[in-house]
Amino acid sequence: MTTFAYIRTSTTEQNSALQRGAIAAAGIVEKYVYADEGVSGSLANRPRLDALLDRLDDGDEVVVWKLDRLGRNTRNVLDLIETIKSKGATFRSLTEGISTGGPMGEAMLTIMTAFSQLERDTLIERTRAGLESARAQGRVGGRPPKVDGKMLDRIRKLAASGDYTRAEIAEMVQISRATLYRAMRLI
Template sequence: MATIGYARVSTTDQNPQLQLDALKAAGAARVFTDHGVSGAKTERPQLDAALDYVRKGETLVVWKLDRLGRNTRHVLEVVDALHERGIGFRSLTEGITTEGPMGRAMLTIMAAFAQLERDTMIERTRAGLAAAAANGRKGGRRPKLDRTQAARAAELRAKGMTATEIGKVLGCSRATVYRYLAPEPSAAPATRLNPE
């Protein structure tokens, strides 16, 4: 019976290739991938599509348990729903399968540990941001473009270059170019960039 894969990356900048390669190596006949969907979001269009697509006797496989659900409860709900439909489940990294009672028990334990790991990471991040704020530093990612590059993007746009072309010149994505060329909230509405 067929194996159906599901992959997820939290941001549009992340590359799911590692997951895709592992799922293909595991024999996935088809892989559904959600891009730019964090673990906390309830809407995962490609997960929904994968769950609709997979049939009785088949197996849904993920690279890692935390790719499947928002939390332990959600992971177990998805796996229980699959089990009721006669569909198996495998997580490659943890080596978990729902075959037999031991596999299901291990799944419950691993899902709980995955949840604990996520919660601990969130707690550490919050503590780090609070400590940085107390010391007068601003948290968050470094900007993709510095002021000089942002000004260069505006110059190139004024010369008629597309966002994709500007991205190639500056070594960034088209989405990044769009963000830097977006008008300030208080500014007058700007002309929309030409579609590409």
């Protein structure tokens, strides 16, 4: 009977230290920790999770820091839990305090998974609505352009004169050569 842990970060910029700390505090040995870093929870192919599932035996336990680390939608999480159970193992989430060791834990798991997906779907819906509202008001997201109309006119005149190299023009208008080349595509 072995207790395994699964860690997942969605992007390579995210840090797994919080998850690793909670798992270490739960007494799980590092050699039994499987981590997919920079892998979305919505992806079906998560190599380290697959390796963990292949290794499970009767009586083992799979622990995650938080339920959403296992998957992004209710169906996916419940399918993974079913796979874990089919191998005779149990599942436990540290943050939510849920374990499939009994029928009440399984019922709570189903409810919590549904609420997690609802929360995620609501967040996505609000984000889309906010972006659409901003677009309707003429605002667009992203970084403001380095080259405005006035600067583009100056670049056009300097380039048309033929007296300056592109590197010199970039230095004169105080932008990088890459930005200059992008701006010149607009000319």
